[in-house]
Amino acid sequence: MNTTLHVHALVHEVDVTIRLMRQLLAAIHDVERRDGPISGLTQHVRALESRPNLDDVPRMLGKAHRELMSALGGLRATRQTIQDQAISRLRDTTSKLSEVTTATEDAATSMLDSLDRASAATEALAADADQPLSGSQQESIDTLRTEIANLFNSLQFQDITAQQISGASERLRDVESRLEVVAGMFATHQTAHASEADLAYNPDATLRDAAARQRVADSVIEAANDPGATHDVTVPDA
Amino acid sequence: MKCLVVDDSTTMRRIVLNALRSIGYTHTVEASDGVEALEQCDGTVEFVITDWNMPKMGGLDLVKHLREKPETAKIPILMVTTRSVKEDILKAVQAGINSYIVKPFTPQVLKAKIEEVLQQSAGAA
Numbered sequence: 001m002n003t004t005l006h007v008h009a010l011v012h013e014v015d016v017t018i019r020l021m022r023q024l025l026a027a028i029h030d031v032e033r034r035d036g037p038i039s040g041l042t043q044h045v046r047a048l049e050s051r052p053n054l055d056d057v058p059r060m061l062g063k064a065h066r067e068l069m070s071a072l073g074g075l076r077a078t079r080q081t082i083q084d085q086a087i088s089r090l091r092d093t094t095s096k097l098s099e100v101t102t103a104t105e106d107a108a109t110s111m112l113d114s115l116d117r118a119s120a121a122t123e124a125l126a127a128d129a130d131q132p133l134s135g136s137q138q139e140s141i142d143t144l145r146t147e148i149a150n151l152f153n154s155l156q157f158q159d160i161t162a163q164q165i166s167g168a169s170e171r172l173r174d175v176e177s178r179l180e181v182v183a184g185m186f187a188t189h190q191t192a193h194a195s196e197a198d199l200a201y202n203p204d205a206t207l208r209d210a211a212a213r214q215r216v217a218d219s220v221i222e223a224a225n226d227p228g229a230t231h232d233v234t235v236p237d238a
Numbered sequence: 239m240k241c242l243v244v245d246d247s248t249t250m251r252r253i254v255l256n257a258l259r260s261i262g263y264t265h266t267v268e269a270s271d272g273v274e275a276l277e278q279c280d281g282t283v284e285f286v287i288t289d290w291n292m293p294k295m296g297g298l299d300l301v302k303h304l305r306e307k308p309e310t311a312k313i314p315i316l317m318v319t320t321r322s323v324k325e326d327i328l329k330a331v332q333a334g335i336n337s338y339i340v341k342p343f344t345p346q347v348l349k350a351k352i353e354e355v356l357q358q359s360a361g362a363a
Contacts, residue, residue: 105248105249108249109248109249112249112252112253112256115256116256149256149260149345152252152253152256153253153257153343153344153345155249155253156249156250156253156341156342156343157342158247158249159245159247159249159250159320159341160341160342162247163291198296199291200246200291200292200293200296201291202290202291202319202321204320204321204323205320206320207342210340210341210342210343213322213340214322214339214340214343214347216322216324216327216340217322217327217338217339217340218338220324220327220328220331220338221331221337221338224328224331225358
């Protein structure tokens with residue numbers, strides 16, 4: 001039996017009970033008129049008769065039920081909206097972030113390939129010279145080597161941004177799973193998360209303040225290598 | 239000197255390998271996670287450069303495994319990672335790393351750290 005039928009049955013029972021009570025009160029009045037007041041009972045009967053809204057109880061129950069049904073309808077619509085809109089949009093966003101990672105990885109690989117070729121060409125240029133390189137030629141070769149090395153190094157951004165994107169995607173997936181829980185009738189289960197140290201990415205990865213952060217690492221390593229020091233070291237903040 | 243470079247990012251492995259090449263280390267092998275790295279450690283690897291966050295087995299567990307086995311217990315290990323919180327660095331130290339580089343790094347820093355670690359290892363031997 002569904003909730004609506006339960007409520008209708010309850011309204012009916014309350015209605016019948018009230019009618020029976022009214023008949024009982026009338027019967028008590030008859031007895032009192034005929035045989036005189038029954039000790040204490042008159043007061044109880046009058047108190048019961050004067051209770052307001054008793055007649056309204058079935059109507060109120062029916063109204064409450066209709067409002068409840070209407071609210072549940074709204075919740076179902078909200079749940080549908082969450083499923084149709086929010087979750088699918090989150091999935092789209094996660095998928096697009098994944099595309100960004102793939103695109104930057106492909107681009108980085110392509111640039112690394114080019115840099116490998118540029119590096120080989122530079123070395124060939126230096127090696128194939130028929131006569132010793134002039135000062136300016138040597139300077140140009142050295143500049144090329146330095147610039148190629150710098151470009152190689154700059155491509156570290158791809159790994160770092162990929163980790164940042166993985167972190168953002170994981171948070172989106174977390175929001176998505178929580179929304180699914182809400183959409184699934186407000187259950188309280190939570191997704192178990194792996195320890196951050198065991199993740200395949202660092203959600204806090206950053207390109208900023210590398211030198212300051214390296215100084216922190218150096219201080220920790222230096223303190224750890226100091227035989228007189230414990231591992232409980234004080235180091236500067238990054 | 240045979241150097242093992244462990245990182246799940248192909249880009250990072252190539253950058254580290256290029257940096258190693260530019261400072262004269264050409265004998266290198268690669269692994270994309272800790273499990274692969276342990277398979278590569280066949281007794282010929284003399285230096286390990288590893289990332290921290292990797293699938294299957296991360297750098298921290300890799301260091302612990304290497305330090306547990308007598309044949310790899312003394313290999314110099316350099317951790318190269320984006321993690322720069324003091325507590326993380328201490329964890330890595332306690333696991334047994336010799337030095338730590340924060341990404342993004344420069345080839346000069348990599349060279350300096352490798353030399354520093356090799357000097358320490360030579361001194362300890």
